[in-house]
Structures are given as C-alpha cells and as structure tokens.
Amino acid sequence: MAQTIAKWVASSTRFPWREYYELCKPRVVALIVFTAMVGMFLATPGMVPLDAFLFGSLGIALSAASAAAVNHVIDQKVDAVMARTKGRPLPTGHLNRWGALGFAFALGMVGMAVLTWLVNPLTAWLTFASLIGYAVIYTVFLKRATPQNIVIGGAAGAAPPVLGWTAVTGSLHPHALLLFLIIFAWTPPHFWSLAIAKYKDYAEADIPMLPVTHGLALTRLHLLLYTVVLVLVTLLPFATGMSGWLYLTGAVILGGIFMGYAVALYVTGDDQRFAMPTFGYSIVYLMALFAALFADHYRAPLQGLVF
Incomplete structure (x- = not known):
C-alpha cells in the first residue's frame, strides 16, 4: 500500500x-x-x-x-x-x-x-x-x-x-470595429518582421511565407507599406471622436517609432540588426497604443477627481 x-x-x-x-x-x-x-x-x-x-x-x-x-x-x-x-x-x-x-x-x-x-x-x-x-x-x-x-x-x-x-x-458598435481594424493592420508588419528574421526556418519547413516565396526585399517593402497603413488607421479613433488628444499624441509618437524601424529595415536591408527589434517593438507598440486608448477614455473622469 x-x-x-x-x-x-x-x-x-x-x-x-x-x-x-x-x-x-x-x-x-x-x-x-x-x-x-x-x-x-x-x-x-x-x-x-x-x-x-x-x-x-x-x-x-x-x-x-x-x-x-x-x-x-x-x-x-x-x-x-x-x-x-x-x-x-x-x-x-x-x-x-x-x-x-x-x-x-x-x-x-x-x-x-x-x-x-x-x-x-x-x-x-x-x-x-x-x-x-x-x-x-x-x-x-x-x-x-x-x-x-x-x-x-x-x-x-x-x-x-x-x-x-x-x-x-x-x-x-462601429468603434469596436475600429479596434478590430487597428489590430488587423498591425498584424502583417508585426509578423513579417519575424518572418524576415526566421525565413530560413519557414523555407526549411516549406511554409509559403512572403519572404520565402517573393524574397526579403519585397517583404521589407510590404512591411513598410503596411506600417504606413497602420499609422493612418490608428488616427481614426481621434478622427471619429472616439478618442481625444491624449490618445492622438501617443498614437503619433508610437507610430513614428514604428515607422522608424520599418524604414531602417527597408533602407538598410540589415535583417540581422533590425528584423527582430522591429518584431519586439511591434508587441510593445500594440500594448502601449491600447494603454493610450484606455488612458484617454478615462482622462476626463480622472481630471474631475483631481480638480
């Protein structure tokens, strides 16, 4: 026993x-x-x-x-x-x-x-x-x-x-669909930065990721263009009155940094130096962007409590 x-x-x-x-x-x-x-x-x-x-x-x-x-x-x-x-x-x-x-x-x-x-x-x-x-x-x-x-x-x-x-x-609600659109536009540059860094793995596994089928240079261009689309899409919550200036400021700063990574990756072609940092920043970017949405949403009530 x-x-x-x-x-x-x-x-x-x-x-x-x-x-x-x-x-x-x-x-x-x-x-x-x-x-x-x-x-x-x-x-x-x-x-x-x-x-x-x-x-x-x-x-x-x-x-x-x-x-x-x-x-x-x-x-x-x-x-x-x-x-x-x-x-x-x-x-x-x-x-x-x-x-x-x-x-x-x-x-x-x-x-x-x-x-x-x-x-x-x-x-x-x-x-x-x-x-x-x-x-x-x-x-x-x-x-x-x-x-x-x-x-x-x-x-x-x-x-x-x-x-x-x-x-x-x-x-x-249409505002919920705006949030959907932000992540939808964020996904390609987020994932393609990883696919660029790990394209040999995908080629070995015979997975038709964009850098495997169309090359690294075209993937970098796609990543840059989708990042432009993403930055523009993130302005819509402010443009539609869903969010205010606090969010807009955060979105512009965060988007500018993301654009910097995408441009550096495209211009230099230095995948070893910029691909994984771009991937890492994309995760921080999304979390910070949604945190800015949250902070902006409760900005007025918090001001009322303070003043």
Missing part, C-alpha cells in the same frame, strides 16, 4: 504542467486578453461590470488558449523542423498529440460555456468564430496556401477587442 501511494505521488509530481501551460502560448494569450479588456473599458463611459470583466476575460483567455493548443497539434511536424519551435512540447515528445487535443477541447468547452452562460451568446459565437478562424482556417489552410496567409488570417487575431466590447454591451 505504501509503495502504491509513493508511486502515485511520484507520478503526480511528474505531471507535465509546464508543458501544458506552454501549449497555451501564454504570452500571446496575455496580449489577447489585454486588448479584450481595453475593449471592455472603451465600451462603457463608467466602470465595467465586474461579472462581465471577470467572466469575459476568463472565457476569452480559455478560448484563445484552446486555439493555441490546437495550433501546436496541427503544426507539430512543422515545429519539429524549425529551430525556433523544435523545443515545443509536442516535437520533443514531452506531450502526445491526443493529450494535447483533449486539453484543447476541454479548454474550448469551458471557455464557450463561460461566455455563453455567464456573459452573453453574441460574445460566445464571435469567440468561437475567432477560434475556428485561427486554429482551422488559418493554421490548416491559409498558412500553407498563400504568402498572404497572415494578412487574410489576421482577422481572427484582430477579434479580441471586439469580443471585449460585446462582453459588456451585448452588441456590436
């Missing part, structure tokens, strides 16, 4: 929690949930209802983690080839694909239940569409079909602030 208990304790301590956690792509999910939370706050002039905030964030996080785990399963063979991803739990054999699929299914079911019963059906359906868009349409089809994969598939990744908005209001 004692030996049986000892074996059970030993096996339980070896349960691969860290590997399952890695399946969720926690840093990506954190960014998704952050933009969704900002969407919640922008949806109301006052404070977000606590139940919508907590359960909406939880349901969106679980669903995003489910999509990430499905992505790991589908891309297992590709990940094993690429230096950047070969250390993931499935290529290394630390987890098996059926366990990962079961984990993804459980996360998705719980996430959908939370959103359906504790938030609202519209948010649940939109989240489910986003999950399918990323885990199936993008990962299974678009990623392997066209060098414009990330442009078309970016729609799934741009959904979180809309989901946050509907979690609070139960309805869509």
Whole structure:
C-alpha cells in the first residue's frame, strides 16, 4: 500500500504542467486578453461590470488558449523542423498529440460555456468564430496556401477587442470595429518582421511565407507599406471622436517609432540588426497604443477627481 501511494505521488509530481501551460502560448494569450479588456473599458463611459470583466476575460483567455493548443497539434511536424519551435512540447515528445487535443477541447468547452452562460451568446459565437478562424482556417489552410496567409488570417487575431466590447454591451458598435481594424493592420508588419528574421526556418519547413516565396526585399517593402497603413488607421479613433488628444499624441509618437524601424529595415536591408527589434517593438507598440486608448477614455473622469 505504501509503495502504491509513493508511486502515485511520484507520478503526480511528474505531471507535465509546464508543458501544458506552454501549449497555451501564454504570452500571446496575455496580449489577447489585454486588448479584450481595453475593449471592455472603451465600451462603457463608467466602470465595467465586474461579472462581465471577470467572466469575459476568463472565457476569452480559455478560448484563445484552446486555439493555441490546437495550433501546436496541427503544426507539430512543422515545429519539429524549425529551430525556433523544435523545443515545443509536442516535437520533443514531452506531450502526445491526443493529450494535447483533449486539453484543447476541454479548454474550448469551458471557455464557450463561460461566455455563453455567464456573459452573453453574441460574445460566445464571435469567440468561437475567432477560434475556428485561427486554429482551422488559418493554421490548416491559409498558412500553407498563400504568402498572404497572415494578412487574410489576421482577422481572427484582430477579434479580441471586439469580443471585449460585446462582453459588456451585448452588441456590436462601429468603434469596436475600429479596434478590430487597428489590430488587423498591425498584424502583417508585426509578423513579417519575424518572418524576415526566421525565413530560413519557414523555407526549411516549406511554409509559403512572403519572404520565402517573393524574397526579403519585397517583404521589407510590404512591411513598410503596411506600417504606413497602420499609422493612418490608428488616427481614426481621434478622427471619429472616439478618442481625444491624449490618445492622438501617443498614437503619433508610437507610430513614428514604428515607422522608424520599418524604414531602417527597408533602407538598410540589415535583417540581422533590425528584423527582430522591429518584431519586439511591434508587441510593445500594440500594448502601449491600447494603454493610450484606455488612458484617454478615462482622462476626463480622472481630471474631475483631481480638480
């Protein structure tokens, strides 16, 4: 009996929690949930209802983690080839694909239940569409079909602030679609900077990313042009009266820095020096831009408290 208990304790301590956690792509999910939370706050002039905030964030996080785990399963063979991803739990054999699929299914079911019963059906359906868009349409089809994969598939990744908005209001609004448009325009320069830095990996894995199919020079040009589009799109919240001067100031400064990276990458062609820094800044950029939206939204109430 004692030996049986000892074996059970030993096996339980070896349960691969860290590997399952890695399946969720926690840093990506954190960014998704952050933009969704900002969407919640922008949806109301006052404070977000606590139940919508907590359960909406939880349901969106679980669903995003489910999509990430499905992505790991589908891309297992590709990940094993690429230096950047070969250390993931499935290529290394630390987890098996059926366990990962079961984990993804459980996360998705719980996430959908939370959103359906504790938030609202519209948010649940939109989240489910986003999950399918990323885990199936993008990962299974678009990623392997066209060098414009990330442009078309970016729609799934741009959904979180809309989901946050509907979690609070139960309805869509043009301002929520502006938030969607910002992330949609941000996705290509964000991802292409990584694709430029890791294009040999994608070529080895036979994934038709733009630098593999059309070369690095054209990809740099596309990255620059989409960055211009992004900077222009980020002016729309101010132009439509959604946000004020505080946001506009932040958007212009942040966009100017992003343009600096894109121009440097294009002009110099020095991928080793500028590609990964551009990728790193793109993440900081999106977080800071949405933080500026949040700060601007509550600027007037805060001024009233101070003065």
